[in-house]
Amino acid sequence: MWRFFLRRLAQSILVVFGVLLLVFVIMQLTGDPAALMLPPDSPATDIERIRIMYGLDRPLYVQFARFLFGDIGGGGDRTVRTWGSGGGWLEVPIKPRKGVIRGDFGESLRYREQPALAVVLERFPRSLELMVAAFLYAVLLSLVFGLLCALRQGSLVDQGVRVLAILGQSIPSFWLGLLLILVFAVWFGWLPAMGSGTWWHLVMPAVTLGSLSLARNTRLVRSGMLDVLGEDYVRTARAKGLTERLVVAKHALKNTAIPLVTLWGLDVGVLFGGAVITESIFAWPGTGRLVIESVTRRDFPVVQAAVFFIALIFVLVNLLVDLVYGWLDPRVRLER
Amino acid sequence: MQTTDAERRFIEKMPTIQFSRRGFIQVATGAAAVAAAGPFILPGKTLAQAQKPVVIIYGVPWDTLDPHNHIATWIESITGNMFEQPVEMSSPIDPINGWKPLLATSWKRLNPTTMQFKLREKVKFHDGEELTSEAVKFTIDRIHGRVNKEFKGAVLSYYQIIDRAEPVDKYTVNVITTRPDPILLNRMSGFHTRIVPPKYYGTNSPAQVATNPVGSGPYRFVSWVKDGDLVMEANDQYWGGAPEIKKIIFRTAPEPSVRVSALLAGDADLVHAVPVEEIDFINKSGKAYVSHTASNRVALWRLERHKPPMNNQKVRQAMNYGANMEGLLKTVYGGMGKRVSTMVGSWHFGYDDKIPFYPHDPNKARQLLKESGLPLPIQVNVHTIQGRYPKDKDMAEGIAAELSKLGKEYVQTKVTVYEWGTHLKRQNACENDGITHNSWGNWMFDADMILYPWLHTLPPTDPGAACRPAKPEWDRIIDEARTTLDPEKRKKLYSEIQKQLWDDPPFVFGHHVADIMGVSSRLAWKVRQDEMVWLKEAKFKK
Numbered sequence: 050m051w052r053f054f055l056r057r058l059a060q061s062i063l064v065v066f067g068v069l070l071l072v073f074v075i076m077q078l079t080g081d082p083a084a085l086m087l088p089p090d091s092p093a094t095d096i097e098r099i100r101i102m103y104g105l106d107r108p109l110y111v112q113f114a115r116f117l118f119g120d121i122g123g124g125g126d127r128t129v130r131t132w133g134s135g136g137g138w139l140e141v142p143i144k145p146r147k148g149v150i151r152g153d154f155g156e157s158l159r160y161r162e163q164p165a166l167a168v169v170l171e172r173f174p175r176s177l178e179l180m181v182a183a184f185l186y187a188v189l190l191s192l193v194f195g196l197l198c199a200l201r202q203g204s205l206v207d208q209g210v211r212v213l214a215i216l217g218q219s220i221p222s223f224w225l226g227l228l229l230i231l232v233f234a235v236w237f238g239w240l241p242a243m244g245s246g247t248w249w250h251l252v253m254p255a256v257t258l259g260s261l262s263l264a265r266n267t268r269l270v271r272s273g274m275l276d277v278l279g280e281d282y283v284r285t286a287r288a289k290g291l292t293e294r295l296v297v298a299k300h301a302l303k304n305t306a307i308p309l310v311t312l313w314g315l316d317v318g319v320l321f322g323g324a325v326i327t328e329s330i331f332a333w334p335g336t337g338r339l340v341i342e343s344v345t346r347r348d349f350p351v352v353q354a355a356v357f358f359i360a361l362i363f364v365l366v367n368l369l370v371d372l373v374y375g376w377l378d379p380r381v382r383l384e385r
Numbered sequence: 386m387q388t389t390d391a392e393r394r395f396i397e398k399m400p401t402i403q404f405s406r407r408g409f410i411q412v413a414t415g416a417a418a419v420a421a422a423g424p425f426i427l428p429g430k431t432l433a434q435a436q437k438p439v440v441i442i443y444g445v446p447w448d449t450l451d452p453h454n455h456i457a458t459w460i461e462s463i464t465g466n467m468f469e470q471p472v473e474m475s476s477p478i479d480p481i482n483g484w485k486p487l488l489a490t491s492w493k494r495l496n497p498t499t500m501q502f503k504l505r506e507k508v509k510f511h512d513g514e515e516l517t518s519e520a521v522k523f524t525i526d527r528i529h530g531r532v533n534k535e536f537k538g539a540v541l542s543y544y545q546i547i548d549r550a551e552p553v554d555k556y557t558v559n560v561i562t563t564r565p566d567p568i569l570l571n572r573m574s575g576f577h578t579r580i581v582p583p584k585y586y587g588t589n590s591p592a593q594v595a596t597n598p599v600g601s602g603p604y605r606f607v608s609w610v611k612d613g614d615l616v617m618e619a620n621d622q623y624w625g626g627a628p629e630i631k632k633i634i635f636r637t638a639p640e641p642s643v644r645v646s647a648l649l650a651g652d653a654d655l656v657h658a659v660p661v662e663e664i665d666f667i668n669k670s671g672k673a674y675v676s677h678t679a680s681n682r683v684a685l686w687r688l689e690r691h692k693p694p695m696n697n698q699k700v701r702q703a704m705n706y707g708a709n710m711e712g713l714l715k716t717v718y719g720g721m722g723k724r725v726s727t728m729v730g731s732w733h734f735g736y737d738d739k740i741p742f743y744p745h746d747p748n749k750a751r752q753l754l755k756e757s758g759l760p761l762p763i764q765v766n767v768h769t770i771q772g773r774y775p776k777d778k779d780m781a782e783g784i785a786a787e788l789s790k791l792g793k794e795y796v797q798t799k800v801t802v803y804e805w806g807t808h809l810k811r812q813n814a815c816e817n818d819g820i821t822h823n824s825w826g827n828w829m830f831d832a833d834m835i836l837y838p839w840l841h842t843l844p845p846t847d848p849g850a851a852c853r854p855a856k857p858e859w860d861r862i863i864d865e866a867r868t869t870l871d872p873e874k875r876k877k878l879y880s881e882i883q884k885q886l887w888d889d890p891p892f893v894f895g896h897h898v899a900d901i902m903g904v905s906s907r908l909a910w911k912v913r914q915d916e917m918v919w920l921k922e923a924k925f926k927k
Contacts, residue, residue: 084813084848085806087456091542093847142535159448160611162592172611227642234650242647243442243638245613332442332638334613341639342446342612347806 057371061364068360069149072353073113081105082158082347101141103158116155116353119148149357155350159343165350169336169358175245176328176335180320182251183259188313191263195270196297202275210267217264222323226257226330243332254331258323262316269312273305280304306377314370321359438616438632439908441655441918442644446612446637450598451591452579453528453538458682458826459657461575462917463635466617467511468579468600471502471521472570476913478681480734480830481872484570488516488580488601492573497565497870502573504556508624510582511605518552523583525550525560536591543829544577567870568734571829603628603921612637628921645903648673654905655918661719661776661901673905676912679723679897682826683730683835684774686767686784686893691852692818694764699757701890704765704820705743707750707796708893709787717783718776721899727886728835730897732914735832735866735879740887743894747791754795762793766819767800770808774824775899778802781822784893813848824898826916832879833867840891854891 083099084091100106104115147153154165194214198207233253234242241250277283278301286300287293324337332338336355343351447460452468455461471489474480489502508516525547528538538544546566551559562569572578585599598606603625604617615635621627636653638644641660647653649672659667664675688695688704695701714722725731726740754761765788769781778800785798803811811817827834841863843850859882866878902918904910909924 081806081810081813084809087539091848093844095542096848160595161449161454162590162595168611175613223640227640227646230643230646230650234652235646238650242650242652243643244636244647244652329639330643332613332636332643334610338612345804345806346448 054368054372057368061368064364065357065360069117069353069357070113072356073116073349074109076344076347076349076352077109077112082349085347086158098141101143103144103155104146115146115148117149119146119151119153154354154357157343157348157351159346159348159351165348165354166358168351169339169354172334172336172339173358175333176321176324176337179251179254179258179328179333179335180317180324182255183262183320183323184313184316186255187259187262187266187316191266191270194263194267196274196302198267198271199274199278200297207271211271214264214267217260217267220260222257222261222326223330225260226253226327229253229257230330243330245331245333250331250333254327254333257330258320258327261323262319266309266312266316269308270305273308274301277301277304303377307374310370310373310377314367317366318363321363438634439630439654439920439923440634440636440647440652441657441920442636442638442647442653443657444637444639444641444644447615447635449595450606450609450615451595452581452598452600453524453577454536454591454595456539458828458916461828462919463615464579464598464600465575465602465917465919466604466633466921467598467602467606468581469602470575470578470580471504471573474574474830474915476915476917478732478830478914480571480732483830484574489573492570494870495559498562500560500562500569501553502558502560504558505624506556508601509622510585510599510601511620512582512585512599514582514584516580516582516601517555518550518558520580520583521558521560522550522552523587524578524580527581527586528577532587533591538577540576544572547572565868565870567867567872567875568829568831568833571831571834575828603919604633607632625921629924630920633920648903648905651905653903654908655910655923656903657918658775659901659903661721661899663903664719664901667903671906673903675901676904676910677721677899677901678912678914679721679731680826680900681730681828681830681915682774682824682898682900683725683728684722684777684780684895684898685728685823685825685839686895687821687823687854688890688892689815689818689821689852690854690891691815694757694759695819697757697759698889699753700759700763703750703753703757703791704788704893705890706746706753707788707791708743708784709745710894710896711742711745713780713783713787714896717779718896718899721901723897725894725896727883727890727894728839728892729832729879729883730827730830730835733827733830733832733835734872735876735883737876737880737883740880740883743887743890745787750791751795754791762795762797764819765796765798766817767798767822768808768811768817768819769800769802769822770805771802773805775901777822777824781820784820812852815849815852817852820893824895828915830915833863836863836879836882837867856889859885 083096083105086099087095097106104112107115144156146155152166157163157165157168160168194210198210201207230242230253233240240252244250283296283300286296324335325341327333328335328337329341336359340352340355343355443459445459447457447463449455449460450464452464469488471487472492473485473487475483475485488505488508490505491503492500494500502521504516504518504521510516523532526532527536528541528544530537546562546564548561548563551561553559560569560573580601582599586594596609603620603623605620607616607618609615617633619628619631638647641658644653644656645659645663645667648656648667649670651672659675667673667675688701690696690701710724714720714724723731724742726742729736731738754763767781767785769778771778781800785800788796789798812821825835825839840855840859842855842860843853862878862882866875869875869878900912900916902912907926909926
């Protein structure tokens, strides 16, 4: 078990490193953050000053090494005196870096002077709040709907829920969000159109974010239950005279759990991805919106910190899912 | 008794809290008590109006609340509720007579490089520190990096000319420039001349003051969740009297339809950048109305004269004759905006109203293209952005469509849309040919503020220097006008350059960009020309 765990952990670290490298390279290709921090007609020396200050003037591999391991020899308060391309000496204080290995992703270029990781962590509780609400909404309702459909296969309810599930998977979340706002905020005035702060603010974003997962999970619960309900051990349980409720809850449901738990693990990624859109629509001040705004403004440190953080959570959750498999199905554990 | 909008919204929202009979009775009793007591507690307005904060929604977020560390008009607008500067511009803008005292009560020029300001006495910053001439000196030192070597003003290039501020006595300060500056007063009306308290800004880190601002304005800072709510409350000690609206909240919603929905749902009172096509819908809703104006910002369509075919003067003229700016303003822009004859805004100092707009004359455009000597048809690529300014992409497509109407044997067009960062990168690298969208918020209300940044020759290493539409003759006029203190002489110089620009157009001359705001029915509000949203000017409707 421990060997399995350590092997998966090592794989996870490699995945996170790969993600960091990819984001670093992609962000560098898309534009100059220094130019975006200054008025469009800024002189070259001003832009150069910002580049030097944040180390953006160094070769890419040096930037990446510095990003990972920090300044060699500790950095500290250093000032660079260089001949500016516009003429004249430039004296620029360099922002010290400790490197990702010490938890330092650098200072946010957008929220100047503030550590990038702190900016991400500050926003994460809001995203977590939204994702937990969306996850609970998706998981609980999918269990209810999936069971209902499986137990009443072919009924009007079954067909209706299946249509809704297909709709839920096909509707783009930004469109669903706007539709909900129109109906429940503008027409009925029941819910606030946007923002955060109360439980009421959470309802529409959670429904929007959770709808895709709800649809996918519902279909999986339904098909999983239909498979399991046809198995010999279910027939045996019924033959023993157990109540239908006990048959479903104790014998059938646990055996549909493995694919479900896999999907729940993947749902974390879907929720993080969906949060980027949902948080933008509902003006929810979470990590998703932070990522969008940071990409737009080329705030490299924050994008890198956010992607690292999201990748880490995704990898950890899926590691957990792997471990849960063993608990759910001892055969999985033995095979490994 | 007539129901107010706030009460009507309250009634409309009843179903959300109508969960049980007991709950309904509790709510109904509460509502009745509020309705009955309100008029006695607050004569002239209802309790609901006074208690509910005014919510303002922008489409773009703000990264800092430091008045000296941003480059954005909307951050200038938001922070302008907490900070003040020596002088203020009126709206409508009048760059000659529109200057109003704010933290300075009077000013006079002592010599070509020195202007003396008398400060308002007994003004307190929100932390209790008094405004004195030392605060003005500190502010100028701060933007120059003389307070903290790691911190310099973000738009310092426009303020380098202010060398220093010298206190004369407690309430008198001399502002000294490196050369005669005819628009020093303009510079003292915002951005880097927002005055900050020396003790607080001198002892706290830039990160601390960026998130916990202290100014002297009509509103004081309460809290800020990044990309979430920015809350301010009325400054009861404000020298101009406490504002009527006691609590204001700034929010961001990037999606325009969400901003409009929030307005119509009663969740917002002022929403920025309303789409043109939503105006009628809002005005007919009975819940809100639209206030719009041609703003201080001018849309410019740069003709990339460093590359063919725009390196030909006749082609550049043909683009202006063929673009049909007047027609596009009517059809695409919903009749809003306001044309400019060249680059200078119609109310900016130096605008020459005798210079005509380019007429829409397709035949003339075709004739000029034939005379250009270039093989026809020419390829015109239009480079634009989307969603940063009202109808930016639509206007680009409109210009391309109008040019295509000249005939496929004359012009072929293609529109490419970029994200803002890429758009800027391409311009700095001079990668574009054809026509490039730009816009410029002239926050000094003077011809210099647009002609110098867009036309004057740059040092060759500066970004965009290679594609700058500069000419030695234009440099001469711009340089002379920016060091001449005589207003009449400056006007003549600007008139001269605008005539030259008309003959040799570096741009498809555009228009003032419309500023369109949605306003809830409970507020009396008129949008300003300078894009500022200052809540001290808003009132509850009686």
